[in-house]
Amino acid sequence: AQKVTQAQTEISVVEKEDVTLDCVYETRDTTYYLFWYKQPPSGELVFLIRRNSFDEQNEISGRYSWNFQKSTSSFNFTITASQVVDSAVYFCALSPLSSNTGKLIFGQGTTLQVKP
Amino acid sequence: DTEVTQTPKHLVMGMTNKKSLKCEQHMGHRAMYWYKQKAKKPPELMFVYSYEKLSINESVPSRFSPECPNSSLLNLHLHALQPEDSALYLCASSQVYGTGGGNQPQHFGDGTRLSIL
Numbered sequence: 001a002q003k004v005t006q007a008q009t010e011i012s013v014v015e016k017e018d019v020t021l022d023c024v025y026e027t028r029d030t031t032y033y034l035f036w037y038k039q040p041p042s043g044e045l046v047f048l049i050r051r052n053s054f055d056e057q058n059e060i061s062g063r064y065s066w067n068f069q070k071s072t073s074s075f076n077f078t079i080t081a082s083q084v085v086d087s088a089v090y091f092c093a094l095s096p097l098s099s100n101t102g103k104l105i106f107g108q109g110t111t112l113q114v115k116p
Numbered sequence: 117d118t119e120v121t122q123t124p125k126h127l128v129m130g131m132t133n134k135k136s137l138k139c140e141q142h143m144g145h146r147a148m149y150w151y152k153q154k155a156k157k158p159p160e161l162m163f164v165y166s167y168e169k170l171s172i173n174e175s176v177p178s179r180f181s182p183e184c185p186n187s188s189l190l191n192l193h194l195h196a197l198q199p200e201d202s203a204l205y206l207c208a209s210s211q212v213y214g215t216g217g218g219n220q221p222q223h224f225g226d227g228t229r230l231s232i233l
């Protein structure tokens with residue numbers, strides 16, 4: 001089965017707290033891509049990161065960091081010192097190579113609310 | 117600002133109306149997509165165009181008719197829609213389609229919020 005699970009439906013934090021959004025995936029493929037998208041209330045999905053299955057290096061971009069662990073099939077996303085503007089729905093997505101379509105398999109999303 | 121532009125941003129139509137959603141990108145991308153998104157759900161793929169040809173139709177009802185006049189434009193023609201078709205319709209583009217391009221990230225527009233009366 002090809003599947004993405006975002007177990008946290010909603011998370012609420014106070015500004016400046018750190019928060020981690022969990023993403024667990026299932027795939028039979030050895031080659032695949034993982035993505036994170038942010039969807040603010042305006043509706044647009046904003047691309048945040050793409051990671052291929054052979055690159056397990058963690059990545060940091062400003063206050064954002066991603067922890068990819070193939071051993072646990074997880075690709076977690078941490079926001080450090082959260083801000084109100086981080087409030088959005090965050091989607092993790094999987095694109096297996098075997099599907100040969102580039103199709104995105106989305107998780108159900110995690111709604112993050114950052115309170116001032 | 118998003119590099120994928122969708123118009124209109126909001127649309128209210130009756131079940132007998134005919135309307136069109138428009139999408140435009142100027143990033144030189146050769147793949148374009150239509151998604152439907154219901155509240156509190158992830159986007160669902162509807163159609164994929166690659167080099168202006170329809171590559172995927174995810175068993176979408178014929179009351180939705182896509183069109184790709186050129187590499188920068190994507191339309192979705194709507195006719196005789198049902199109330200359950202009320203949703204956010206998102207357009208996206210990517211450099212190329214599929215694994216040949218290394219599963220390039222898709223870039224999304226703001227969407228059209230469609231309400232069917």
